[in-house]
Amino acid sequence: MGEKKGFFSRLVSGLTKTRDNIVSGMDSIFHGFSHIDDDFYEELEETLIMGDLGVHTTIEIIEELKEKVKEQHIKEPIECRELLIDSIKKQMDVGETAYEFENRQSVVFVIGVNGVGKTTTIGKLAGKFHAQGKKVILGAADTFRAAAGEQLKEWANRAQVEMIGGQEGSDPAAVVYDAVAAAKARKADILLCDTAGRLHNKKNLMEELKKINRVIDREYPDAYRETLVVLDATTGQNALAQAKEFNEVTDITGVVLTKMDGTAKGGIAVAIQSELGIPVKYIGVGESIDDLQKFNADEFVNALFYTNDKKEYTEDEE
Numbered sequence: 001m002g003e004k005k006g007f008f009s010r011l012v013s014g015l016t017k018t019r020d021n022i023v024s025g026m027d028s029i030f031h032g033f034s035h036i037d038d039d040f041y042e043e044l045e046e047t048l049i050m051g052d053l054g055v056h057t058t059i060e061i062i063e064e065l066k067e068k069v070k071e072q073h074i075k076e077p078i079e080c081r082e083l084l085i086d087s088i089k090k091q092m093d094v095g096e097t098a099y100e101f102e103n104r105q106s107v108v109f110v111i112g113v114n115g116v117g118k119t120t121t122i123g124k125l126a127g128k129f130h131a132q133g134k135k136v137i138l139g140a141a142d143t144f145r146a147a148a149g150e151q152l153k154e155w156a157n158r159a160q161v162e163m164i165g166g167q168e169g170s171d172p173a174a175v176v177y178d179a180v181a182a183a184k185a186r187k188a189d190i191l192l193c194d195t196a197g198r199l200h201n202k203k204n205l206m207e208e209l210k211k212i213n214r215v216i217d218r219e220y221p222d223a224y225r226e227t228l229v230v231l232d233a234t235t236g237q238n239a240l241a242q243a244k245e246f247n248e249v250t251d252i253t254g255v256v257l258t259k260m261d262g263t264a265k266g267g268i269a270v271a272i273q274s275e276l277g278i279p280v281k282y283i284g285v286g287e288s289i290d291d292l293q294k295f296n297a298d299e300f301v302n303a304l305f306y307t308n309d310k311k312e313y314t315e316d317e318e
């Protein structure tokens with residue numbers, strides 16, 4: 001394995017396509033227009049929407065830009081660049097992102113539809129926490145899909161953590177009950193539960209999550225709760241729609257955005273934080289166990305727009 005690059009430079013290289021999609025388009029508008037007019041705003045708007053920032057967020061960003069241009073008597077299109085960057089950061093502001101569950105005795109529910117990278121993400125999280133010396137248990141409560149348990153077991157082995165459950169067709173709440181018993185018996189720090197992600201039947205999903213929650217209320221009341229929804233960044237607006245639907249079913253405390261390596265649709269991170277007010281807590285940047293990073297909105301925007309700035313950010317856990 002090659003030497004690990006710093007967080008910032010890895011982000012910079014991983015976001016190449018997203019940058020090409022959003023920033024290059026914007027920069028050619030800034031340079032292509034000689035003055036600020038309606039066409040200029042329209043083209044910018046189109047670029048941001050095409051860049052997956054979301055219609056609602058884009059409109060707010062453009063409105064804010066128009067106000068600032070007026071207030072500050074700005075004449076040159078290029079002067080809008082910094083204003084736009086600030087505005088995107090402001091849209092993404094969801095306050096400080098809490099990772100309390102990492103340092104408390106906790107139960108983490110991981111939800112997401114098939115194929116988004118849920119199992120991989122759980123494996124990566126388990127590997128990360130295990131490497132930090134934490135005791136981790138995996139609860140294989142996605143019992144609906146055939147082979148989900150086996151796949152999770154492979155990740156449990158890779159991360160060197162114990163997995164409970166995994167039998168296709170068993171009751172998810174029963175798996176969680178067993179996993180909680182194991183977590184208590186082994187004094188686990190973090191219980192990571194793979195939970196189902198069937199969105200086509202929201203009512204059932206809601207009931208299932210409620211039932212699982214009741215088990216935890218009863219059996220493990222002191223455990224800190226975290227609910228992460230896993231979304232595939234390459235699906236763009238579809239990921240945003242999924243997040244909205246899951247948020248109607250349960251209280252999501254964070255998003256994991258997978259496949260950020262090499263996608264042109266990384267702008268979806270802006271839409272998620274802006275339109276849902278939910279922090280993206282981690283991003284997946286590859287298929288192997290250490291390809292998961294904590295997400296920081298300001299650094300993300302900086303990595304998109306200030307590519308020449310090769311600051312080496314290092315994550316404390318790395």
Ligand SMILES: Nc1nc2c(ncn2[C@@H]2O[C@H](COP(=O)(O)OP(=O)(O)OP(=O)(O)O)[C@@H](O)[C@H]2O)c(=O)[nH]1
Nearest residue numbers: 114115116117118119120258259260284285286287
């Ligand atoms: N490039 C890249 N691929 C990823 C990432 N995360 C997951 N994948 C790949 O995406 C595919 C689907 O991942 P899974 O973890 O199996 O997805 P899942 O959501 O658990 O899907 P089911 O098991 O079908 O429910 C696999 O080939 C993973 O290797 C990532 O961050 N980057």
